Amino acid sequence: MDILKRSTQVLIVGAGPTGLLAAIELVKRGISCIIIEKKEERSPFSKALGLHARTLETLELMGLADLFLEKGYPVTGSRLHFGIGKPSKLDFSQLDTPFPYVLVLPQYDTEEILENHLEQLGVEVERHSELIDLEINSEGALAVVNRNGHREQIQANYVLSCDGAHSKVREILKVPFEGNKENMIFFLADAKIKQFNSKGYMNVFMANRGMLFLLPFKNHYTRVIAVDLAKQNRPHSSELSLQELQDSVNNIAPGITLADPVWLSQFGTSHRLVPNYRHGNVFFIGDAAHIHNPAGGQGMNLGLQDVLNLVWKLEFVIKGYSHDSILNTYHEERHFIASQVISATSKMMHVVTLPSPILKRARRIVGKSATSLNAIKNFAVKGLTELKFNYRHSSQAINHYDKRLRKNALQAGDRVPDAYLFSGHSPQLNLFSILKQHPFTCFIYANHINDSNFDQAKKVSKQFQNEFGDLVRTYYILQNGAPSRDENLSTLIDVKNELQKKIGLTDGSIIVFRQDGIVAFHQKHIDLEQCSEKLRFWMLQRSLG
Ligand SMILES: Cc1cc2nc3c(=O)[nH]c(=O)nc-3n(C[C@H](O)[C@H](O)[C@H](O)COP(=O)(O)OP(=O)(O)OC[C@H]3O[C@@H](n4cnc5c(N)ncnc54)[C@H](O)[C@@H]3O)c2cc1C
CATH class of the missing domain: 3.50.50.60 (FAD/NAD(P)-binding domain)
Structure with a gap:
């Protein structure tokens, strides 16, 4: 045949x-x-x-986030219970993102x-x-x-x-x-929970006996994950019963009752790449x-x-x-x-x-203080939501680094945060909606309009248009003042100074964003040939003929 x-x-x-x-x-x-x-x-x-903030940002840049937002619900933080005192809080709601939560779905x-x-x-x-x-x-x-x-x-x-x-x-x-087995056994259930109100948060319980994670998700069901340190020698193939899991829960977070499981499972984990x-x-x-x-x-x-x-x-x-x-x-x-x-x-x-009683005690102390220190909290939250990841380690980002920029300015490889901008056509414009429109977006920043910086912006725009066609769109950004009505170069206004504060744009600087919300490069001063060269890393010249 x-x-x-x-x-x-x-x-x-x-x-x-x-x-x-x-x-x-x-x-x-x-x-x-x-x-x-x-x-x-x-x-x-x-x-x-859960879909994390960074995933939602990237989906938004691809025009897909609404599909998920319609179906999920936002969890804005987590509560960490260490068995003493009040639970410590990790709060996502203050994150600088249009999606300051985990979308549960x-x-x-x-x-x-x-x-x-x-x-x-x-x-x-x-x-x-x-x-x-x-x-x-x-x-x-x-x-x-x-x-x-x-x-x-x-x-x-x-x-x-x-x-x-x-x-x-x-x-x-x-x-x-490449990698290893972790030799940890996790218990999992999707079940109903009694005698505990999660208040819509993720809840994590840490105890000498292990760890319990609870996340309410759909139709009154909660995801339960437990690591019971006393049961790590169970054969990997054994079936998990509700009674067995309930016994672990009783020992880690007494007083929580599980019922009506729709999924019960035991699994081991590995780290591999x-x-x-x-x-x-x-x-x-x-x-x-x-x-x-x-x-x-x-x-x-x-x-x-x-x-x-x-x-x-x-x-x-x-x-x-x-x-x-x-x-x-x-x-x-x-x-x-x-x-x-x-x-x-x-x-x-x-x-x-952590194995010994002393280390277990240390874990509780560190846990308590860690969650009360804002810097560490922010670090944990940004790590969980994946907002802290960047590509500064890549050779392209290293080559395109500009040491003249101020310390907290975004550099090549950094994640782009959303920002508010004003345009005559759409007063509620945000940066992400601009980035969606073209593969690369270039901003040339000026505190106030003058002939010299406007002419330079037009020159850059023309050169990029000639070399890369519609793959790059250039905007002239004013900190404030009346925009120019030039047909060939759109002007946007940084009315809230967000581009200055969040991205580090300053008078005379130039930045190019990739469509996946990453900085392609950022330069303190415009050097047209150098900028074109940096873009040639990503695109062939006159690619559109
Ligand atoms: C219990 C549990 C909880 C989890 N919780 C989370 C969480 O909270 N957050 C999170 O981000 N991730 C979580 N994960 C991980 C997440 O489920 C996976 O990372 C995700 O499914 C990976 O997606 P994937 O498309 O890469 O692979 P998969 O989802 O595994 O899809 C691979 C597909 O390829 C198909 N396939 C395989 N071989 C072939 C073949 N030869 N020909 C054709 N088709 C083939 C398979 O049938 C499958 O449909 C969890 C996973 C588990 C098991």
Whole structure:
């Protein structure tokens, strides 16, 4: 029998959250893709329960955040109970982000939203289609797929391995998944809770016996995760009963009763990372690239942000706007972030499992004081919500660093915060809504308009337009004063001085933002040739002809 052969620009293996989001973003950008999934149906388990602030920011920049906001609910903080005194509070509501909360949404809802949206864009997940072989070739890779019991071949220019922790792509390509088992046993339940009012917060209980985490999510159900230090020798394969979990809860946080579980599970954890996120034209994304313990609920969030880092670069290379080499920045930027998360989540677990009574006492003291110190609190909150991550470690960011900028100014590789701006057309304009419109956005800042700085801004705008066409849009930003009505250069006004305060823009400075909310570069003074050179890292000259 003839084997069916098809071809596509991008083959996505796996329709979990990362594969689905990647498919949406590629289709929106006019890239052809096929998404295959070995299972017939989506997983019914709640798994990842929260979208963090940074994930929501990036989804907002891609025009997708509303889809999730409609279905989830915001949790604005957490309460840490150390068994003595009042619980300590971690408050997200003061964070400088349009999303100062964790958006609680079970993973089955997240996947349903994504899959429905993908269908609206005209692409269906090809279910019951399992990747069984993959061969790298000169045009990308040739995949062999078992689809409903029949073999077929798919030739793809690029393959996205979104096939989870037990990635088949990794196995076929013999890419190691480096790391260790953590030797920790976690208990999990989605259950109803009695005799405890979470007041809509995440609650974490730390006791000598271990740790308990509670997060209310949907239909009066609460996610319960427990680490019971007295039960770490249970065989990994044993079934967890409600009685067993209740016994652990009684010992960690007495007085809380669990009932009507819809999911009970026991799982072990590992910390693992692929050494390189890129293997030829194959890219590892999400759990296929990194796994770690569930502390802080970071796994799916990291994967979704991986996608948003990669897709626009893939679009640029496929459409001929950029050299293939920009695809290497995906590994450089994202691998480091995953290694930081792995390090942070394993440290969190070390705190839970400190062995001796003295260290346990220290944990409580440190815990109490840590949560009462604002600086440490901010650090913890920014880490949890992933707002503190940046790509300053990447070679591009290091090369584009400008030491003349003031200390707290944003540099290449930094996350861009949202900011309020005034434009004649739309008084309620915010920075994110501007960044959505073009792949790169350039701001030239002036305290007051004068002929010299306005002419210079026009020169920059013209040069970027000539070299990069519509890929870069330039704005002239005034701290205050009357805007110019020049047709070729839009003016915005920094009425609240937010660009000065949050980003560090000053009279005569220039900044270019990437569409994924990252600073491409920031210079204290305009040197047109140097600025163009920095942009040429990301784009070929006259790419639009
Ligand atoms: C109990 C639990 C709680 C969690 N809590 C959180 C949390 O609070 N916050 C958070 O951010 N993360 C959390 N996570 C992690 C989160 O669930 C994962 O990080 C996320 O599912 C990873 O998404 P993914 O798309 O990379 O992989 P997956 O969701 O694993 O999807 C991979 C897909 O690929 C398919 N596939 C595999 N092999 C093939 C093949 N050969 N051919 C075709 N298809 C294939 C699979 O069937 C699957 O559908 C939790 C996980 C668990 C288990």
